[in-house]
Amino acid sequence: MNPPEVIGIDLGGTAIKLGRFSIDGHLLEDQQLQTPQPATPGAVCVALVEAIEALDPDRRASIVGIGLPGPMDVEARVARVCINLPGWEEVPLADWLEPRLQRRVTLANDGNCALVGEAWKGAAKGYSDVVMLTLGTGVGGGVMLFGQLFTGHNGAAAEPGLIGLDPEGPPCNSGNRGSLEQFASISALRRLWDGDPVELAALAANGDAEAQAVWSRYGSTLGVGISSLVYMFTPELVLVGGGISGAATHFLPSVRKEVAQRVQAMSRQGLRIDVCALGNGAGRLGAARLAIERLT
Template sequence: MVKEKEVIGVDLGGTAIKFGRFLVDGTCLESFSVATPQPATPEDVINAIALTVNRINQNKNIVALGIGMPGATDVKGRIAKVAINLSGWHDVPLADELEKKTGLKTILCNDANCAGLGEAWLGAGKNYQNLILLTIGTGVGGAVILHGKLFIGHNGAGGELGLVTFNPHGHPCNSGNTGSFEQHASATAIYRDTGKKPSEWGELAKKNDPSALKFWEDYGKIIGTGLATYIYIFTPEAILIGGGVSASAEYFLPSAWEEVEKRVLPSSREGLKLMVAKLGNDAGMVGAAKLAWELIQ
């Protein structure tokens, strides 16, 4: 009996590395996580991934490996150019090293882009060919799917939705920009500006606290204003909101949509859906597996 082919999707994070085995139809056969080595040097992380993959692959028919990276990769998905929250990562030939140690074809991609691929494959975006995923947490990331394919620009760094200028006179951003969307929409910005975490505002909103409901209404206007830029450029069929702040989406999506309607011509938003992402913290792992399948198909 011929064993069915499988791939492994890996989501590399600063504290944990998530692994999942997937069939070509998206069925997840197994998923688990291991602790990220500390310090998370390239050598130690490569060894940890390879050791785990080789253990998983005993008596299996695994054919490829996809890796979601917390940082930029080259356009071919071979080199980890930089990795946020990991130690000493700069132009690491991660795909080459893992291929040597596992014997599996390997491809890398930014973790937010992987999350977008995951949502497009198995999540809230699976019925759409053109969509945007906006992940709102400590920072603001995102992914753009056009005609069913991930958009990464000519050198792999496209789709940095959180770094687009929102207010030219706003707070400085780690990117070197001033007043980026991230500086107005992220959980970090919410805490900086209000002294409360999004989860605290969410709990208050559940109790119908007037100040919290007003906060989320105003926050929705910020989100809608930012989305208007993306809509005019990409005219997506759907926009998905993910990340930790999306837990309170019911309180800010209505005003976000009202803002979109004010700012975007009907012709550019015809049929547009604004929804919450579905896969949560598994989105990056799922998208990494999708990358692996695309690599060998």
């Protein structure tokens, strides 16, 4: 008899990343597809069923973990809201998928999944108190305290990208204004520099002073938000991931400088601020890990 396997999925607004894993976290096979547009619940459900059946036609995996951009209910079966996906309010995705897949399903916030993945096999391994930010289309993240995910009394915590920085700042899909997401996402970066972030990173790497100044400004603002999170949670480690983190070498010095200036020494004692180790694979790995913990 073959050892049990698990499927982990990272569902985003533009791409769905799937992985079939051994029970000890070894990636056996992966797949990526474009998220249906518009990404309505029904269209995504159909796409997930087809992708999972293609990834595991022999049905070696009996459990599935799915990370989504928003909070789940306490039972981890209903997507309460996915801010950047149309029509995602109180979607019972696990109930929809289980009879179609004949597999058990659990849901989690995608930032929490990424943090769990990094804690299992990546940069957060061995740490107990960690704050993570995923910098991309939006700004997600998660918080780990005493080695356990902090999810709050109703499962909706933590959303570090939605903390407020500027009460008169740009409106956020969450209903907030001037949230950290509005200053640290890809669209926020494009407000500072009208172009592709990859190109901006390449220019900075080649010594372009204007590009370096943009990254420094971006890092300083991000550092303001991280300072508030450090005061709240006094973590050992702050991790940044997501697509923008590929340019971390250009903005992390400004982040660290800002935190050092704004946070009193006792609250940042021993603090490390670093980049994630697993890249875009952290979310699906963490989703798989949560499925193992919850469903086996």
